[in-house]
Structure formats: C-alpha cells, structure tokens
Amino acid sequence: MTAPSDRAPEPPAAGPARRRRRPRLTPSRFELKIAGALVLAAVVPLAAALWLARTLTEENLAVALNPRVVARLEATPALYGDLFQARKQLYAEQARTLLGELPQNPARLKAFLAAAVERTPRLRRAALLDGGGAVLYEAEASGPNPDGEWRPATAGPVAVPDPARHGLPAGAALECTFAVEARFFADLSEARDLAEVYHSAEALRADIQRSYVRAFAVLLGAWALAAGLAGALLARRTTARLGDLLRAVRQLAKGNLSVQVEAGSARDEVAGLARAFNAMVREVRESRDRIVYLEKISGWQEVARRLAHEIKNPLTPIQLAFQQLEARYPSRPADPEFARLLADAGDIVREEIGTLKRLVEEFSSFAQLPEVRLEPAELNLFLEEFVRTSPQLGEEAELLLERGPDCPVALDRALMRRVLTNLIRNAIAASRPARARLHLSVARLEEHARFTVADEGPGVPAELRERIFDPYFTTRHEGTGLGLAIVKKIVLQHGGEIAVSARPGGGASFALELPLAAHEAPTAREE
Amino acid sequence: MVPLLRRAGLLALALALATRARDAPRPLASTVEAKDGRLLATLDLAPAFPQDLKRVLSNGLSNVIVLHVALVPEHGDEPVALYGREVDVLYDVWEESYTVTVKDPSNPRGLSRSFRDYEELHAFLAEARAIDLGSAAELGSKSWVLRTRIELNPVSRELLDRTREFIANPAAGGRGGAPSRSVLGAMASYLLRGAEPGAEVARFESAPFTAREVSTP
Numbered sequence: 001m002t003a004p005s006d007r008a009p010e011p012p013a014a015g016p017a018r019r020r021r022r023p024r025l026t027p028s029r030f031e032l033k034i035a036g037a038l039v040l041a042a043v044v045p046l047a048a049a050l051w052l053a054r055t056l057t058e059e060n061l062a063v064a065l066n067p068r069v070v071a072r073l074e075a076t077p078a079l080y081g082d083l084f085q086a087r088k089q090l091y092a093e094q095a096r097t098l099l100g101e102l103p104q105n106p107a108r109l110k111a112f113l114a115a116a117v118e119r120t121p122r123l124r125r126a127a128l129l130d131g132g133g134a135v136l137y138e139a140e141a142s143g144p145n146p147d148g149e150w151r152p153a154t155a156g157p158v159a160v161p162d163p164a165r166h167g168l169p170a171g172a173a174l175e176c177t178f179a180v181e182a183r184f185f186a187d188l189s190e191a192r193d194l195a196e197v198y199h200s201a202e203a204l205r206a207d208i209q210r211s212y213v214r215a216f217a218v219l220l221g222a223w224a225l226a227a228g229l230a231g232a233l234l235a236r237r238t239t240a241r242l243g244d245l246l247r248a249v250r251q252l253a254k255g256n257l258s259v260q261v262e263a264g265s266a267r268d269e270v271a272g273l274a275r276a277f278n279a280m281v282r283e284v285r286e287s288r289d290r291i292v293y294l295e296k297i298s299g300w301q302e303v304a305r306r307l308a309h310e311i312k313n314p315l316t317p318i319q320l321a322f323q324q325l326e327a328r329y330p331s332r333p334a335d336p337e338f339a340r341l342l343a344d345a346g347d348i349v350r351e352e353i354g355t356l357k358r359l360v361e362e363f364s365s366f367a368q369l370p371e372v373r374l375e376p377a378e379l380n381l382f383l384e385e386f387v388r389t390s391p392q393l394g395e396e397a398e399l400l401l402e403r404g405p406d407c408p409v410a411l412d413r414a415l416m417r418r419v420l421t422n423l424i425r426n427a428i429a430a431s432r433p434a435r436a437r438l439h440l441s442v443a444r445l446e447e448h449a450r451f452t453v454a455d456e457g458p459g460v461p462a463e464l465r466e467r468i469f470d471p472y473f474t475t476r477h478e479g480t481g482l483g484l485a486i487v488k489k490i491v492l493q494h495g496g497e498i499a500v501s502a503r504p505g506g507g508a509s510f511a512l513e514l515p516l517a518a519h520e521a522p523t524a525r526e527e
Numbered sequence: 528m529v530p531l532l533r534r535a536g537l538l539a540l541a542l543a544l545a546t547r548a549r550d551a552p553r554p555l556a557s558t559v560e561a562k563d564g565r566l567l568a569t570l571d572l573a574p575a576f577p578q579d580l581k582r583v584l585s586n587g588l589s590n591v592i593v594l595h596v597a598l599v600p601e602h603g604d605e606p607v608a609l610y611g612r613e614v615d616v617l618y619d620v621w622e623e624s625y626t627v628t629v630k631d632p633s634n635p636r637g638l639s640r641s642f643r644d645y646e647e648l649h650a651f652l653a654e655a656r657a658i659d660l661g662s663a664a665e666l667g668s669k670s671w672v673l674r675t676r677i678e679l680n681p682v683s684r685e686l687l688d689r690t691r692e693f694i695a696n697p698a699a700g701g702r703g704g705a706p707s708r709s710v711l712g713a714m715a716s717y718l719l720r721g722a723e724p725g726a727e728v729a730r731f732e733s734a735p736f737t738a739r740e741v742s743t744p
Contacts, residue, residue: 077587081620180621188587188620193689195588200682200690207719208694215714 030242031235038231039224046220053216057209065202073195080188087180091155094120095176099158102174106167113139122147122179129157131171150179241270245277257285290492293469297489300471304482305367308360315353315360322349359480366471366482372412372493376517379407379449380442386420387440393421397428397436404442407449408517415490420453422483423510427455429476430508439503448496449516454509465500555675555731560742561663566608568596568660568673573653575677575729581645583679584625590616592652593678598660601670601735608661614652627651633659666738673733680727691716 098120103112113126117139120126124145127138157173160166201208244261251259259281263274326346333339380403387399428436439454460468467473469488474481487510491498496514503509556571572594577583584590592614597606612631619626625648628637642648660673682690695709695716 074586074588077618077620078585081587081623084621185621192588196686197689197693199588199680200686201693203680203682204687204690204719208690208715211694211715211718212711214718215711218714218718219711 028235028239028243030239031232034235034238035228035232039228042224042227043220046224050213050217050220054209054213057212057216061205061209065198065205067202070195070198070202073191073198076191076195077188080184080191083184084180087153087178088155091122091153091176091178092158094123094178095155095158095174098126098176099160099174102160102166104166109166109168110137110139113137117141122150123176124150124152124179125177127175127177128160128168129173129175130169131173133157136168136172145179147179147181149182151182151185153178153180238270241274245270245274248277248281252281252284257281257288286497294489294492297471297485300485301367301369304363304471308363308367311356311363312360315356318349319353322346362480362482366486369486369489370415372415372490374410374412374494377409377411377413379409379451379514380404382411382413382416383420383440383442383451386417390417390421390424393424393428397424397431397438399424400437400439402439402441404451405444407442407444407514409449409514410517411494411514412490416494419487419490419512422487423453426483427453427457427508431455431457444516445513447516448513450511450513452509452511454503454507456503456505456507459502459506459508460500462502468500469498552674552730552732555673555733557673557733558742559660559673559736559740562743564663566598566660566663566666566741568655568658570596570655570658570673570675570731570733571653572655572675572677573649575675575679575731576649576653577679577727580649584616584648585618585645587618587620591678591680591683592616593681594655595676595678596655596658596660597674598665598671599674601672606674607665610658610660612655612658616648616652663738663741666741668738670735670737672735673731675731675733677729677731678727679729687719691719694719 098116101112101116103109109128113128116126117123118141122145123141125138125140128136130136154175154177156175158175160168160172160174163170163172166172241261241264248259248261260278261274263271263278265271322345326342329339329342383401384403387394387401393399424436424438427438431437434457437456439452441452441454443450443452464475469484470481471485472481473485488498491512491514494514496512498510498512501509501511553574558569560567560569594610594612594614596610598608599606610632612629615628615630615637617626618624623643625642625645626639627642627648628639630637640651642651695713
C-alpha cells in the first residue's frame with residue numbers, strides 16, 4: 001500500500017477528536033508531573049542559591065559594616081573637630097603675630113591692616129576696635145577667597161598691649177576674621193549622614209540580613225512559581241494535543257475511519273505523531289475502500305459471469321428455432337399479412353438477440369478481466385504510443401496530448417490501453433453530438449505519476465461522482481455501466497487511484513495516479 | 528523519658544526566671560508633686576547613662592535619648608498615664624557646643640537649647656523635670672509606681688528610612704532622592720520597613736507611692 005503523502009492533507013473530519021477544546025481548570029496528571037518537575041528543577045538549585053545568598057549577605061554585611069569601618073566613620077566628625085581646632089589655634093596665633101607687628105605710628109595703622117589682609121592667607125578682615133567694640137581701623141579683602149566658598153572664623157578680639165604706644169585708646173583690641181572653607185562643613189555633614197546611616201545599619205544588621213534573605217526568597221519563589229506556571233502552560237499545550245490524539249485513537253478503535261486530528265504548524269514530536277496518525281488513518285481508509293471496492297467488483301463479476309452464461313445459453317436455440325420457423329414458411333405465403341408479421345418478428349428477434357449478445361460479450365469481458373502483468377514503462381511514451389496506434393479514436397475525437405516530465409511506472413500495457421479506451425469512449429459518448437475534444441496530460445508528483453483525461457463535454461454532476469465507478473451505474477440509455485467500473489478496477493490493481501472532478505472551463509476530468517517505479521516496485525493487486 | 532522531660536522543663540523555667548531577673552527594672556529615684564491638679568514627676572536618670580556618655584555625646588553625630596514614663600498601679604500592668612520624650616543631642620565640632628532638642632507632648636516640634644559645657648548638659652539630661660502624668664485625681668487611693676524606659680540611640684523612623692533608602696540605592700550614598708537601582712535592595716528595603724532594632728535600653732521603676740505621699744507646692 002502506498003501512502004498518498006504527496007497529497008495535500010485532508011481537512012480534519014468532524015468528530016469528537018475535533019471538538020473545540022474547552023479550557024480545563026483542573027490540571028491533568030501529565031501537566032502536574034511536568035509542572036512539578038519544572039518547579040523541582042527550579043527549586044532545588046534555588047534552595048542552594050538561597051543558602052548561598054544568606055552566606056553572601058552575611059559576609060557582605062560583615063565587610064560593609066566592619067566595626068573598624070563604622071568606628072572610623074563615626075570618628076570622622078571628631079577629626080573635623082580636630083581640624084577646626086587646629087585652624088582656630090593657627091588663626092589666633094596669626095592674630096597675635098599681627099598684634100606684635102602693629103606700627104607705633106597711628107597714621108600707618110590702616111595701611112598695616114590692609115597689607116596684613118593682603119599677605120596673610122585666609123585673612124578676610126582685620127579691625128582695631130576701641131574698648132566699646134567700635135571700629136577704629138579696618139581692612140577687608142576685596143577679591144574672592146582663593147579657596148572658594150567660605151565661612152567666617154573670628155579670632156579675637158585680642159587686647160592690644162600698651163595701646164597708647166600705638167596711639168590707640170585704652171581697651172583697644174584687634175579682631176581678625178579668617179575664612180574657613182565651606183566645603184569642610186559640607187563634607188562634615190556628609191560624613192555625619194553616612195556615619196549615622198552606617199551606625200543605623202550596624203544596629204539593624206540582623207534585620208537587614210534577614211530582609212535580604214527574605215527578598216531573595218521572594219524573588220526565588222516568584223521565579224519558581226513562574227517556572228511552574230510556564231511548565232503547566234507548556235504541558236497543557238502538549239497534553240491537549242495528546243488528548244486529541246487519544247480521543248482520535250478511541251474513535252478509530254470504534255471503526256471511525258474519517259477521524260483526523262489537528263497537527264498544527266508545530267514541528268515537534270507530537271505534531272509529527274498527529275501527522276503520522278492522520279496519514280495512517282487515511283491509508284487505512286483508502287485501503288479499506290480499495291478492498292471494499294474490489295470485493296464489490298468481484299461480486300459483480302461473478303454476477304456478470306452467471307448472467308452472461310444464463311443469457312448466452314438460450315440465445316442460440318432461440319435464434320435457431322426462429323430460423324427454422326422462417327425456413328418452413330413458404331416463400332409465397334398464402335397469408336401475406338402473417339408473412340409480414342413473421343418478417344417483422346424476425347427482425348425484432350435478430351436485433352434483440354444481437355443486443356443480448358453484445359451485452360453478454362460485455363458481461364463476459366467484465367467477468368473475465370485478466371490478471372495484471374506489470375512491466376516497466378514511461379508514461380509519456382505509453383500515451384504517445386496509444387494515441388499513435390488508436391487511429392479509430394482519433395477519427396472520433398480530437399486528442400490533445402500534453403507531455404510531462406519522465407514518469408517511470410510499472411503497468412500492464414494491454415489493460416492500461418483498455419483503461420484509456422474506456423475513458424476516451426466515455427468522453428466521446430458524453431460529448432455527442434459534438435465531436436469530442438480531449439486533453440491528455442502527464443504530471444509527475446512526489447511519489448506518483450498522474451495522467452489526466454479531460455473532455456469539454458457537459459461534465460459529471462457533483463452528486464454523481466461518488467457512484468460513477470459503481471458497476472451498472474450509467475446515465476446513458478445504451479450504456480451498461482461497466483466501462484468505468486472496469487477502469488477503476490484496473491487502476492486499483494496497478495496500486496493507483498482514480499478520481500473524477502470538474503475540468504476548469506467545463507467538462508469532466510479523470511485523474512489517474514500510478515506509483516512511480518523509482519519509489520516502489522509495484523506488484524499486481526489481488527482482488 | 529519522663530525524668531528527662533521534667534529536667535528539661537525545669538531548665539527552661541530556670542532560664543526564664545534568670546532572664547526575667549536580668550530584665551528586672553532598676554530602682555528609680557523620683558519625686559512626684561501635684562500642681563494645678565496635674566501630676567508632675569521629676570526623675571533622676573543619671574543611672575541610665577553609661578560611663579562613657581561624654582564620649583558618645585561628643586562624637587559629632589546625632590545622638591538620641593528616648594524616655595518613656597508610665598504611671599501604673601503597683602500591682603498591675605495597665606498604665607493610666609503615659610509620657611514620651613525624645614532628646615536629640617548634637618555636638619557642633621565647629622562651635623564646640625551641644626545643641627539639644629527636646630520633643631514631648633507639650634513641644635512636639637521640639638524645643639532647642641545649647642550647652643557649651645558637658646557638665647551642664649549632663650545635669651540637664653540626668654534630671655527630667657515636670658513630666659506631666661495627667662490628672663492628680665486619677666491616683667485615688669491606690670498605690671502607684673512610675674515605670675521608666677530609657678533608650679540610648681535607638682534607630683529613629685527617620686534614620687530607618689534613610690537606611691532603607693541606602694539599601695535600596697547604595698549608589699546614592701545614603702542621601703535620599705535618587706531612584707532605586709537595585710531590585711533586590713529595593714525589596715530588602717521594603718521588608719526592612721517593620722524592623723525594630725534593639726537599642727541600649729534601661730528600665731527603672733520607682734518606689735510605690737500613694738496620693739497622700741504626693742507633695743503639693
């Protein structure tokens with residue numbers, strides 16, 4: 001049996017296996033197994049990862065919150081305090097130095113202060129105050145502070161020793177305003193913030209570690225859940241298709257050979273299984289149809305043989321008896337009316353006997369179809385030879401042969417000629433009274449060779465196409481209904497198929513498919 | 528099996544008693560007076576502070592001292608009055624002074640004071656004055672005690688939020704405002720929101736007193 005795998009897939013038949021899937025709420029055991037396996041596969045390494053995360057968090061926190069680091073951070077404000085102390089001492093020392101250099105001439109005091117502001121780093125203002133704090137002389141830096149933003153740091157007022165010596169009133173004092181870089185205070189604030197956060201984190205270390213582990217566990221749990229859901233979804237897709245297959249197999253077991261499953265466009269094993277199942281069911285169905293048809297033909301052949309025998313036997317005595325009756329009757333009859341009646345009856349009897357003899361011949365021919373004897377042939381050459389050696393057909397119809405690619409096949413030349421003759425005579429009869437115009441073409445499929453006999457006649461109605469190959473089925477008055485039955489039987493014996501369809505543009509088209517010899521060494525089909 | 532279980536039970540009981548003994552409140556020196564119908568307490572908190580309090584408070588960081596006072600019956604646990612005070616102490620290393628901000632029910636936004644000298648600061652902290660414990664009429668004829676809980680440098684809600692932000696966004700260096708860049712950190716930060724870190728906690732309980740022992744000015 002040859003699988004018709006080169007044909008387009010048949011549309012899936014209606015049946016339980018083809019019903020629309022309704023979403024199930026309860027997972028199947030297979031889905032649970034796959035989802036469980038995925039969750040297990042996700043959770044086992046994730047559990048190890050959780051332990052690792054706990055260890056890593058603990059170690060990272062131990063590094064990040066090292067007590068020495070926290071202690072150093074907490075000590076930072078104190079360091080700034082030391083820095084500020086040093087600056088204050090420096091500024092006080094510089095103020096005392098200026099005080100020691102005060103000129104005795106009061107007229108030079110202002111210039112001295114201006115020069116001091118100019119040459120003393122970070123000194124922004126120097127002022128001599130009286131005992132009440134009122135400014136006597138002062139000088140202030142006019143340009144921007146070289147160190148950028150600054151905050152004032154006041155040194156003094158430092159009392160001027162022996163103010164009279166400098167022409168100053170009693171209680172006079174020197175007040176110096178120095179610049180302290182503002183970034184120190186910003187840095188101090190930043191360091192304080194950081195130290196406080198680290199101190200807090202240190203106090204919360206156990207809670208932080210627990211939070212990290214829990215967060216990791218939540219993420220891992222979400223991951224495992226997602227894996228489980230994905231697994232369930234994937235499993236559901238697969239199990240649904242397997243469920244379809246299972247239902248289809250059960251239908252098949254009940255004898256439903258029209259069942260098919262949706263293979264879909266996937267290229268996985270399940271889709272392959274579905275396609276193989278569909279092909280298997282098609283093959284089984286075609287094989288069954290072939291067997292049924294051949295059995296039916298065989299039965300009809302037996303009937304034809306008996307009919308031929310039963311009809312043929314009395315024909316000769318009838319014919320002889322009537323001939324004797326005619327011979328006994330004188331050539332000059334006394335009763336001319338009876339003579340005419342006898343002559344008419346003779347014509348009728350001879351014509352009907354002739355018809356019965358033709359019928360008997362056809363029955364005999366149908367009943368005694370020879371066994372197929374296959375031999376290699378090239379289909380194009382065979383058809384060309386058939387056309388060339390069938391001039392009588394060429395006289396009755398216009399034969400248009402369209403040659404195709406080389407198609408090596410195995411066929412019984414005599415029987416296949418009979419197939420072609422029957423098809424062409426059928427087409428000629430269908431085209432009457434017009435002269436038949438026939439298109440013979442050859443095509444090579446993947447595993448089959450196809451030749452087509454198409455006419456431009458009225459065609460075969462769609463509702464009759466199923467029955468047209470049945471024996472004794474005919475739409476013509478003078479037909480016996482055996483021609484196409486013989487054709488189909490011969491084609492089936494060649495391992496082929498025959499189908500009738502409408503020819504585009506009008507007419508009937510008979511397509512015969514024979515297995516290519518390269519793919520299968522065909523053997524004659526037994527009835 | 529039974530003796531073993533009994534032995535384990537006794538061991539657990541002994542541990543529980545030991546823990547309870549360790550957590551038992553220390554005696555609290557206090558005076559209570561009724562003024563204008565209000566019950567005002569003055570507490571000596573000096574025993575609550577560690578020996579190195581000066582070093583702690585002078586480190587230039589924000590230090591927090593939280594005081595909780597409850598007026599409870601001598602034989603009972605249900606307080607009839609509660610008082611809470613938060614004292615923030617910050618030593619300004621430039622100004623070389625202590626800035627103290629006291630927040631309590633009467634000054635929820637805080638009242639600030641400045642101390643140049645640690646001794647003054649210590650005196651201020653050690654004696655908690657005018658702690659309002661509600662109406663003096665609540666005392667009735669019962670015997671009462673003052674239970675006090677002092678926490679040194681607990682992690683405040685604000686500091687907890689800063690720490691959570693620091694975890695969620697380590698790159699921001701603890702200063703808020705920057706969006707989180709760490710999923711794990713953000714989740715850990717979220718889970719940290721309910722953390723209750725331990726602090727240096729000291730518990731005290733005053734001697735029992737009755738309404739008759741409450742002094743009036």
